[in-house]
Amino acid sequence: MKQYLIDTTLRDGEQAAGVIFSLKEKIRIAQMLEELGIHEAEIGTPAISIQEEKDIKTLVNQGFNFDMLCWARATVSDIMAAKRTGVKRISISFPVSDIQLAAIGKDYDWVLTQMETMIGLASNHFEFVGIGAQDASRANPNFLRSYISKASCLGVKRVRFADTVGIMNPFSVHEMIATYRNLFPMMDLEFHAHNDLGMATANSIAALQAGCNSIDVTINGLGERAGNAPLEEVAAAAKFSLNQNLGIDLKNINNICSYIEEVSQRKVSQTKPVTGELITSHESGIHCRSILNNPMTYHAFDPGEVGKKSQFVIGKHSGVASVLDALAGMGIHLSAEEGKKILPKVKKLASSKKQSIDKNELKELILKQ
Structure with a gap:
């Protein structure tokens, strides 16, 4: 049928x-x-x-x-x-x-x-x-x-x-x-x-x-x-x-x-299933670390199937892996130990802002070390 x-x-x-x-x-x-x-x-x-x-x-x-x-x-x-x-x-x-x-x-x-x-x-x-x-x-x-x-x-x-x-x-x-x-x-x-x-x-x-x-x-x-x-x-x-x-x-x-x-003129939620702007975004350190190894660990379907890709948001819940990945995307390569040192500052800044931090703010944290 x-x-x-x-x-x-x-x-x-x-x-x-x-x-x-x-x-x-x-x-x-x-x-x-x-x-x-x-x-x-x-x-x-x-x-x-x-x-x-x-x-x-x-x-x-x-x-x-x-x-x-x-x-x-x-x-x-x-x-x-x-x-x-x-x-x-x-x-x-x-x-x-x-x-x-x-x-x-x-x-x-x-x-x-x-x-x-x-x-x-x-x-x-x-x-x-x-x-x-x-x-x-x-x-x-x-x-x-x-x-x-x-x-x-x-x-x-x-x-x-x-x-x-x-x-x-x-x-x-x-x-x-x-x-x-x-x-x-x-x-x-x-x-x-x-x-x-x-x-x-x-x-x-x-x-x-x-x-x-x-x-x-x-x-x-x-x-x-x-x-x-x-x-x-x-x-x-x-x-x-x-x-x-x-x-x-x-x-x-x-x-x-x-x-x-x-x-x-009808605004769609950022988290609307399938097409929402944030539906493939991740902040949790546990999630991001696993997704770097296999994108399907925390997705119901490959984001590419609906024209999207996984995105990492840097914030209070981030882990070392996602912070290092974000920095690497800007051409800044740190070791795992260096990542552990910067992570508390990332969490503190995000908490004070009550929202995620952008790439420029992350870069500034590195420069201030």
Whole structure:
């Protein structure tokens, strides 16, 4: 079974509060996603505005080599707006939980009736029609089963299970996907995680393990509230934890992550998994000494796999080995005994500053001896 990622940075990512991409930025993001090796991308919601519809049409006309998809509500106007963009694939979203349906004054019968009408319409205008089960994580299991069964009978090729408020955990995700994988073996299953409880990446990996065909992701996890499952984390976790290659060029992942950070104006933590600025930095003397012998002693994966390298920070917790290594990098070669003499001064300076010391400060300590 082929498993792959569907990027939704240009749709759900841009839905993050206060985030707006210009057309130029959208085109550049799409180009970078293509360079990464993304299989499919959700490129927007045409019904937002006439300008959004035009932007999506422009993206479609660029001829990117990944499949392009539009998101739509279960309305005629949304579906026709998507048709006007020239996109060949559409995902129609239906609320399926009691709480979501009550909020719009609808019920189960409305969903099943509207599904038949909307899928019938969309099938006349698109090569591919998928449906989304919005808030599937809080839906009545019996209704969700009926929903998917009806979709299957109508010729729908893929169902998206959305953990809309990020309430699931890896165990419940695995159980849900495995259940529907068994009930509907011919249906493509898609999982859409949100990170409200910090489990979007783990939940996405659980979905893959349970037999999900595709996982929705965004660059940097950009998205509503706490965001979505980060593409870079899911791709890296699949590769290094599941030993499964999802076709993403992780060595060049930092370029697009930095670009999204810039154009979204959403600052990424320095210790964010996979791409954070400090994730391959070490200060502890024990760690640094071992890493000098074998970089994998304190790394889950070779930093080079994600375009990074191990870095030593000189500070309160440093040991002789890392201090000597830092000095050697500046062309200053000391013996182990000399290193032991300078180490207390390094620790004292770092403690007084309440932070690490830079190369110039380290060099000054040597000159003052």
